[in-house]
Amino acid sequence: MSERNRIVPRVGMIGGGQLSRMTHQAGIGLGVDFSVLAADPTDSAALVAGDVTLGDDRGLDDVLAFAKAHDVVTFDHEHVPEPVLRAVEEAGGLLRPGRDALRFAQDKLRMRTRMAELDAPSPRWRAVTTLDHVASFAEEAGWPVVLKASRGGYDGKGVWVVDGPEEAGEVVDRAAAEEVPLLVEEKVAFSRELAVQVARSPHGQVAVYPVVETVQRGGICHEVIAPAPDLSEAKALRAQQLAIEIAQALDVTGVLAVELFETAEDVVVNELAMRPHNSGHWSIEGARTSQFEQHLRAVLNLPLGSPRTNAPYTVMANLLGGEDPDVYRRYLHVMAKDPEVKVHFYGKGVRPGRKIGHVTVMGDDYRDLLERARDAASYLRGDQK
Ligand SMILES: Nc1ncnc2c1ncn2[C@@H]1O[C@H](COP(=O)(O)OP(=O)(O)O)[C@@H](O)[C@H]1O
Numbered sequence: 001m002s003e004r005n006r007i008v009p010r011v012g013m014i015g016g017g018q019l020s021r022m023t024h025q026a027g028i029g030l031g032v033d034f035s036v037l038a039a040d041p042t043d044s045a046a047l048v049a050g051d052v053t054l055g056d057d058r059g060l061d062d063v064l065a066f067a068k069a070h071d072v073v074t075f076d077h078e079h080v081p082e083p084v085l086r087a088v089e090e091a092g093g094l095l096r097p098g099r100d101a102l103r104f105a106q107d108k109l110r111m112r113t114r115m116a117e118l119d120a121p122s123p124r125w126r127a128v129t130t131l132d133h134v135a136s137f138a139e140e141a142g143w144p145v146v147l148k149a150s151r152g153g154y155d156g157k158g159v160w161v162v163d164g165p166e167e168a169g170e171v172v173d174r175a176a177a178e179e180v181p182l183l184v185e186e187k188v189a190f191s192r193e194l195a196v197q198v199a200r201s202p203h204g205q206v207a208v209y210p211v212v213e214t215v216q217r218g219g220i221c222h223e224v225i226a227p228a229p230d231l232s233e234a235k236a237l238r239a240q241q242l243a244i245e246i247a248q249a250l251d252v253t254g255v256l257a258v259e260l261f262e263t264a265e266d267v268v269v270n271e272l273a274m275r276p277h278n279s280g281h282w283s284i285e286g287a288r289t290s291q292f293e294q295h296l297r298a299v300l301n302l303p304l305g306s307p308r309t310n311a312p313y314t315v316m317a318n319l320l321g322g323e324d325p326d327v328y329r330r331y332l333h334v335m336a337k338d339p340e341v342k343v344h345f346y347g348k349g350v351r352p353g354r355k356i357g358h359v360t361v362m363g364d365d366y367r368d369l370l371e372r373a374r375d376a377a378s379y380l381r382g383d384q385k
């Protein structure tokens with residue numbers, strides 16, 4: 001067998017989900033030597049990557065062995081436990097982002113504490129262990145309040161908007177039984193949700209993307225409009241500067257996504273993700289450098305690419321599984337109906353509500369783009385007969 005000709009360092013991504021799959025896709029163009037640690041051979045990235053290690057993508061032995069086999073290790077999720085990350089770093093493994101940064105994406109209590117230290121605009125919040133704590137917080141902030149599991153949540157799992165003590169009590173009891181630390185936040189009266197991506201390299205170079213609007217339903221991101229229409233320049237700059245400051249203060253390497261709420265006067269930090277993020281999928285077609293390419297450049301300490309946009313607006317809509325798993329006929333129809341729509345599938349089995357892909361469409365009129373993206377997504381889901 002001939003020797004593989006390696007010209008760039010070996011990047012390993014922990015987790016075989018769609019973020020890993022799309023990062024791999026970007027890595028092909030860059031010529032990056034990319035491999036995946038996936039839990040299952042049918043994971044989204046494991047289905048396509050040429051170099052797949054099957055193993056426990058959260059467990060010490062497999063993560064450690066994987067890190068030893070790569071020059072740089074990065075993540076498609078934040079679920080690798082801290083003791084595992086510590087062991088990898090102590091063994092000389094190079095994690096990007098590193099454990100000290102990742103802690104703030106893994107744990108919402110820590111994140112809130114750190115945001116307060118940085119004076120980043122945040123909702124009122126408090127760590128809570130009893131119903132009394134929640135009730136006394138709600139007396140000040142007013143019901144409803146938002147209870148959150150500090151760790152382990154995603155796509156709205158681990159977030160409960162509670163109207164009063166009875167509902168809050170149920171959440172507190174369940175969290176106590178499962179030993180999940182909780183925090184409570186005031187329910188922010190936001191006009192919409194925003195997100196901003198910034199990439200930061202170990203050299204300290206940063207590249208920030210335009211602020212986008214994210215449309216969430218039931219805790220799941222449904223659509224993204226890039227850039228956020230009619231966002232004031234002051235708020236856009238504020239959001240971008242905040243993202244840069246957070247990336248620097250937390251020593252993030254790779255892509256950082258900051259989820260925000262827009263309020264009448266300001267923007268407010270909701271949460272952080274230190275990896276490519278659903279709110280950045282638009283950038284595959286919509287920006288000179290996609291978030292996936294940018295993440296690879298950043299974790300490899302390469303010069304970053306331009307985050308400039310390719311069109312006045314890009315709209316992305318997530319494809320969620322519906323009741324009918326037979327999407328192929330509808331897939332065909334969506335392509336035929338609007339050839340401008342770019343369809344992305346993640347190779348995942350169809351289950352109701354599961355993110356199985358996304359569509360992207362670019363142009364001048366975001367309302368028209370939104371309508372077309374929504375139409376494609378709802379048709380693929382099987383909502384239209
Ligand atoms: N303090 C809050 N006030 C109002 N809505 C909130 C608040 N926190 C979260 N939400 C809503 O719940 C969604 C999910 O919360 P988030 O903390 O982002 O959890 P996840 O980790 O599941 O993404 C948010 O996108 C937003 O729609």
Ligand SMILES: [Mg+2]
Binds near residue numbers: 155259271
């Ligand atoms: Mg979120």
